[in-house]
Amino acid sequence: MPADSAPTKFLFVTGGVTSSLGKGIVSASLGRLLEARGLRVTIQKFDPYINVDAGTMNPYEHGEVYVTDDGAETDLDLGHYERYLGVPMSQANNVTTGRVYSGVIAKERAGAYLGKTVQVVPHVIDEIKGWMRRLAETGDYDVIITEVGGTAGDIESLPYLEAIRQLSLEEGRENTALIHLTLVPYLAAAGELKTKPTQHSVKTLQSYGLQPDVLVARTEHPLPEDVRRKIGLFCNVSSEAVIEALDAESIYEVPLLLREQKFEEVVLKRLQLTAPLDVDPTPDLEDWVDFLRRLKNPEGKVTVALVGKYVEHQDAYKSISESFLLAGAKNGVQVEVRSVLSDDVIEANVAETLDGVSGVLVAPGFGDRGIDGKIEAVRWARERGVPFFGICLGMQVATIEFARNVAGLEDAHSTEFEPDSPAPVISMMAEQKTVTDKGGTMRLGAYTCALGEDTLAREVYGGAEAVEERHRHRYEVNNDLRYKLREAGLVFSGMNPSRDLVEIIELPRPDAGGDGAPASELAHPWFVGVQFHPEYRSRVREPHPLFVHFVAAAVAHAQAGGTLDEPKAPSRTRKVRRATARVLAEE
Incomplete structure (x- = not known):
C-alpha cells in the first residue's frame, strides 16, 4: 500500500463510438481489482447533462435514481461502484454539468472572480478540475477513478476532456492515466472484426490533446493477436494495453475476465505502482470468486x-x-x-x-x-x-x-x-x-x-x-x-x-x-x-x-x-463461459 505521503493517482475512463458500452462496469471492475491489491480506491462519475442531479428525471428517461448516505440523488452507475467496492459514495462522487455551472454562477454572483469576464476557459474548466480533485484532498484514497459520461466528440463532454488534459499536465504523467472504452464491431457479411471505429474514436481524443494509455475493446468475438497489434499500432498504444472486453454472462464476471488479461497490472505499471512495497503482488479475490461460484452454480x-x-x-x-x-x-x-x-x-x-x-x-x-x-x-x-x-x-x-x-x-x-x-x-x-x-x-x-x-x-x-x-x-x-x-x-x-x-x-x-x-x-x-x-x-x-x-x-x-424449479442454463457463448471457468479453476 502506498505511503501516506504518496500522491493520489488519477485514472480517467472515457468512451467512444457509441454509448452504453459499459464504462461503469469497467470502472467498477478496475476499482475492485486495484482494491484487491491493497489500494484505497473510489470512483466518481461526471455526467454531461445540464440537470443539477438525476432526482427530477423520469425513470424511463434515465433509469434508476441512486441515493447516497449524504442524500445525493445520482446516476445508477454509483450503485455499481458501491456494490463492487463496498465503499460508500457521496455528493462528490457524481457531478453534472448543471452542478458545475451552478457553482460557477454562484461564485460570479458572490464576486469571486474579481470583475473578470466569466468563461468556459478557465472558469468552468477550473470548476471541473476542482471537483476532480475534491476526493483526493480528503487523503482517504490512493487511486481515484473518474468516469466521464457520453462519448468522445460529444459537444457536452468537451469541457471534461479539456479538464482531463489540463489536470494531467498539472499532476504529472506518472500520476494520471487515460483508459478509453470503444466498440470493435463484427461484420457477419465480411466475417471480420472492424477496428476503424476505434481508430476514429482515438483520433478524436488525440485532436483534443489526449492520448489513451489503455484501450478496452468491447466485442462479441475474441480479438486475435493481429487485431490487437493493429489497434495498438494505429492508436499509438502498446498491444499489451489493448484489453479485450467480451460480452459476459454476468457483469460480475467482468473483474475476473479483465484480470485474466492483466488489466490492472498494465494500469499499475503505467502509474508506477508496480514495486512490491507499493501494492500487494497478487490480488485478493477469494471472496469474489466464492460469490461467483455460488452465483453460477445455484x-x-x-x-x-x-x-x-x-x-x-x-x-x-x-x-x-x-x-x-x-x-x-x-x-x-x-x-x-x-x-x-x-x-x-x-x-x-x-x-x-x-x-x-x-x-x-x-x-x-x-x-x-x-x-x-x-x-x-x-x-x-x-x-x-x-x-x-x-x-x-x-x-x-x-x-x-x-x-x-x-x-x-x-x-x-x-x-x-x-x-x-x-x-x-x-x-x-x-x-x-x-x-x-x-x-x-x-x-x-x-x-x-x-x-x-x-x-x-x-x-x-x-x-x-x-x-x-x-x-x-x-x-x-x-x-x-x-x-x-x-x-x-x-x-x-x-x-x-x-x-x-x-x-x-x-x-x-x-x-x-x-x-x-x-x-x-x-x-x-x-x-x-x-x-x-x-x-x-x-x-x-x-x-x-x-x-x-x-x-x-x-x-x-x-x-x-413443490414449486422450487431447476435453475436455467447459461445463455451466453461457450467462449465467454470457458474464459470465466479458467479463472475460477486457477483459484
Whole structure:
C-alpha cells in the first residue's frame, strides 16, 4: 500500500463510438481489482447533462435514481461502484454539468472572480478540475477513478476532456492515466472484426490533446493477436494495453475476465505502482470468486414478482434487480424476477397474473398511475400467505390495503393520490408542505431506524437495536391514524426515534404468540414493508439482509408448494463461459 505521503493517482475512463458500452462496469471492475491489491480506491462519475442531479428525471428517461448516505440523488452507475467496492459514495462522487455551472454562477454572483469576464476557459474548466480533485484532498484514497459520461466528440463532454488534459499536465504523467472504452464491431457479411471505429474514436481524443494509455475493446468475438497489434499500432498504444472486453454472462464476471488479461497490472505499471512495497503482488479475490461460484452454480430457481410502474425499462429498478441476484447467490438459488406492470393488475386478473410466484415485491414510485394494481397485488399476497416485501411506495400501498381491508377504513388512501381522503393513512411530511422546488428537496439520505423487540425486523437485522437506511420520499404513515392500524393488528416494527416516523411495518408471524398461544388471524410467514430503500445498501460481499431473508422465505414457500424449479442454463457463448471457468479453476 502506498505511503501516506504518496500522491493520489488519477485514472480517467472515457468512451467512444457509441454509448452504453459499459464504462461503469469497467470502472467498477478496475476499482475492485486495484482494491484487491491493497489500494484505497473510489470512483466518481461526471455526467454531461445540464440537470443539477438525476432526482427530477423520469425513470424511463434515465433509469434508476441512486441515493447516497449524504442524500445525493445520482446516476445508477454509483450503485455499481458501491456494490463492487463496498465503499460508500457521496455528493462528490457524481457531478453534472448543471452542478458545475451552478457553482460557477454562484461564485460570479458572490464576486469571486474579481470583475473578470466569466468563461468556459478557465472558469468552468477550473470548476471541473476542482471537483476532480475534491476526493483526493480528503487523503482517504490512493487511486481515484473518474468516469466521464457520453462519448468522445460529444459537444457536452468537451469541457471534461479539456479538464482531463489540463489536470494531467498539472499532476504529472506518472500520476494520471487515460483508459478509453470503444466498440470493435463484427461484420457477419465480411466475417471480420472492424477496428476503424476505434481508430476514429482515438483520433478524436488525440485532436483534443489526449492520448489513451489503455484501450478496452468491447466485442462479441475474441480479438486475435493481429487485431490487437493493429489497434495498438494505429492508436499509438502498446498491444499489451489493448484489453479485450467480451460480452459476459454476468457483469460480475467482468473483474475476473479483465484480470485474466492483466488489466490492472498494465494500469499499475503505467502509474508506477508496480514495486512490491507499493501494492500487494497478487490480488485478493477469494471472496469474489466464492460469490461467483455460488452465483453460477445455484441449487434451484425461485420466481418472485416485481410489481411496479416502470418495469418496462430495464434499469428503472436496477438496484432491486441486483439485490435479488446477490441475495439469490447467498441463498444458493437463482432468482427469476417476473416483471409485472401494476397498471395492468386488477381484481379480476391478479390471481392469474401472480400465479406461480413464491414472493411479491411491490416497488417504489411516484404518482397515482398503477396504484390500484399495487394494492391488489398486496392483498393477494397477504390473503394467500405469499411472502411480501414493500419498498417505499410499496410499504405505503401495503398500509392502505391493510387499512381498507382489515382495519375497516374503506376510504383509506394517500394524500398524494387523494388529497381530500377522509382516511389519509399516508400523508405528506409536515416539512414538505411548504416546499415548492422539486430537485433535492425530499427526505434524502441515511436516517436511523430503531427496531422493536421480538419482531421479524430485528431478527432480519441479526438482533440489532437500530440501523441506518437510505430514504427518498415526501409522504409517510399518518401518525394521527397510526393507532387505529395498530389496534387492527398492524405491527410497526421500525421507527425513526428522533421524528417518531414509521420506518417498517409487518404482520404477526405464525409463531408470534409463543408458549403455545394461538397465532393471530393475521399471521403471515413473511410480510414486511419499509419506508426506506434497502436495495441501495446491497453489496457483493454483503447482500442486504432484508433481501436475503425475503428470498429465503420465497424459497421456503416454493419448497412447501413443490414449486422450487431447476435453475436455467447459461445463455451466453461457450467462449465467454470457458474464459470465466479458467479463472475460477486457477483459484
